[in-house]
Each structure stands twice: as C-alpha cells, then as structure tokens.
Amino acid sequence: MARFRSLFFIAATLCSSGMASAATLQIQMHDQRGQPLVDAVVTLQGPAGQPAGALKADMDQRSQQFAPHVLAVHTGTPIKFPNSDNIRHQVYSFSPAKRFELRLYEGTPSDPVLFDKPGVVVLGCNIHDWMLGYVYVTEDPRFGVTDTQGQLALNVPAGVYHVTLWHPQALDMQPVNGGEVKIPAQGLQQVFALNLEAQATQSPTAPTSSAFGDAFKRAAHETAQ
Template sequence: MTKVFSSSVVLAGLLLWTAASASAAALTAQVFDKQGKPLADAVVTLNGPAGPAASGLKASMDQHDQEFSPHVLAVHTGTQVKFPNSDNIRHQVYSFSPAKRFELRLYEGTPSEPLLFDKAGVVVLGCNIHDWMVGYIYVTDDPWFGVTDSNGTLKLDQMPAGHYTATLWHPQTEDMQPVSGGEFDMPAAGLTQRFNLDVEVKASDKPSKPAPGAFGDAFHKAAHE
C-alpha cells in the first residue's frame, strides 16, 4: 500500500507540474511616465501565483566608466550581490539605506565576498570618491520582478496564468516609495500590460561628472593611489 500511495503522489505531482508548465505565459510590461513617454529603469514587481523557488540567488552591480551598471538593479530578498569594479581606478561603494547599510573601502577588481541583501526595500548606492555615482538596488519579496529597458519594456516568461497585483517603482517616484500598479489577470496565451507612473525624468535628475579642475583632479589622484 505504501508503494502504491507514493507512486500516486509522484504521478499527481508530475501531472500538476505538466499542467502548470502548459499554462505558463509571457508578460510584456510597458511603463510610461506622466508625459506618456517610455520609462526606463522602472521596477515592476508582481504578486500572484507561486513563482520559482528562491535559492542560491546571485546578482552583480558593476562599476563601469565611473557609473554603476546597471543604474537600477532589482533582486529578490536573499540574493548575494557582487560589486565588481571594471574601471581602472578605485571606487569606495557605500549605502546608508535601512534595507542595507555597508561600505566597501577603496578597491579594484572584485571583492572576494558578495553582500547578502536579505531585507526588502530600496538601497541607494554611492561612491565616496566620485559623488556623481548613484545607483539603486530594489529588493523585493515578490516572486516576479524586473527592470524596464531603454524602451520602457520588461518581458517576463514562464508565468502561470492567474490573478496578479503589480507594484511599481522608479528613482523619481515621490519620496522614492513604491506605488500600486493595479491588478490584472494573466491569460494562458500571454499578455501585454501598460503601466503608468506619475514621474517626469529630466537630464538634471542624474548627477553628472564634474568638469576637469583642481578639485576633480585631487579626487582622481586619490582614486589611483
């Protein structure tokens, strides 16, 4: 009886997995700003049917051309994040955000140990040497998430059909707080869903590199020494 029961459980599990795989769909999320323009670097997270098991999660926040790359990184809670430095100068990365406080003192290459991001929230990154360097890590408990590309688009594959609740975030949202993106139903055939964020991104919103000068030269020298 025990063997028959075990076989039945395994068979039922396989049938459920097959059915779930067959109903997996693709979501194309399109995010627009208050002027109706595609919004890059917007985070979309979704809560709904159970997502894939979250274990052994890893991500990377690089530093390239004296900027954080990507500018916005979204990760699930429990993710180990590396901070490689691809520049030929040293950086000193830090965060004072409640979700993750840390400091990586002046370094080149890649620190040997990644940092664990185990608390949901927005983590603002800076560099003590280069004040214009600002980056963001959005840590979420939601099983489905991502960041829009330069066209304001995010594609998520293998999502179960069902009912979802969306949350949106962008560095220019009011008080840098996430906002509701509403609810929608995902059909088995997939869906293209439009989202709107009440933000207006300007060139001045992003810190720029300083013009060459004695002050900038001093920082440049410190980064190389």
C-alpha cells in the same frame, strides 16, 4: 516495469500541465508624458511561487557609473560589486534597507554583500560623488526592470496578480500601487504609467553636485515594500 512507466506518465503529465499554465506578461512602461520609461521596476504578487532565477547578482562599476543604474533583486540575494574601471572606487550606502561600505578597491571584492531586507538602497561612491545607483529589494517572487524602450517581459503562471511599480524618480521615491492584472494562459500585454518628479538628469555623469546626497535625502523616509 509497468509501474515505472505509469509513474513516468504521471510525472510527464504534471510537467506538461505546469508548462501549459505558464503565460507571458508583456509590459510597456510610460511616464506622465507618454514617453518610454527605462529603469522602472515591476513586481508581481500572486499565485505562490519561488523567486525567479538564482539568488545572486552583480552591480558593476564601468566608466565611473554603476551598471546597471537600477538593479532589482529578491530579499536574501548576495550581490557582488566588481569594479571594471582602471581606477579605485569606494562603494557605500546609508539606506535603512542596507547600510554597508566597501573600502577603496580594484577588481572584485571576494565577499558579496547580502541584501536581506526589502526596500530601496541608494548606492554612492565616496570618491566620485556623481556616481549613483539603486538596488530595489523585494519580497515578491516575480519582478524585473524595464529596458531602454520601457519594456519588460515576465513569464509567470496564469492567474491574478497585484502589481507594484517603482522608479528612482517616483514621487518621494516610494513604490506605487499598480493595481491588479488577470493574466490568461495565452498571455497579456499591459501598459503602465508612472508620474515622475522633475529631475535635471536621471544618471549624473559629472561632479557638478552630490548626486548621492540628493538621492539619499529623497529616500530618507522610504518604507519597505
């Protein structure tokens, strides 16, 4: 019994120590004009760790738009593509990181698509040319996408991390080196900025041009992170 209490105390101490070392990185993302930047991906590479969260995700289709517009996942994540619209869609990508096609369908395909290679995947719909979405596949275990206020909070162990930044309008659609940050046990607030290419609209909503074709051309020479 005494041995059991001793083991329990050691386990509790280790858990408590691990929790104490956790910290929060509060991120504010801006563009070159100082405006909050939505849909920016931030990844952290540092102390060894497992991918945050379960290796599964959804990319929905609502109101003839991909939702979310930008989805970040870890390499090896299966993604489902539910169709919440009352019309059929045909999702596809020619991106080197993942080439696939889901033929005309309603509802949710029974089998998810496995994203097993790091890189940027540009999504389109073969029926609705203005539909445009992105999947950012990373091998870094800690990552996230900024909200409508350009903000993101990542809970990580205290330590030194290398930061990578990405956005669909980043120059040549390539990941950008965000430098290093040292996150203390009490957490850190950090501001990052990205220079964006001029674009008429980030998320097209009308079939005025082939949004997918334009985005794919920009990402044609993409490099894996």
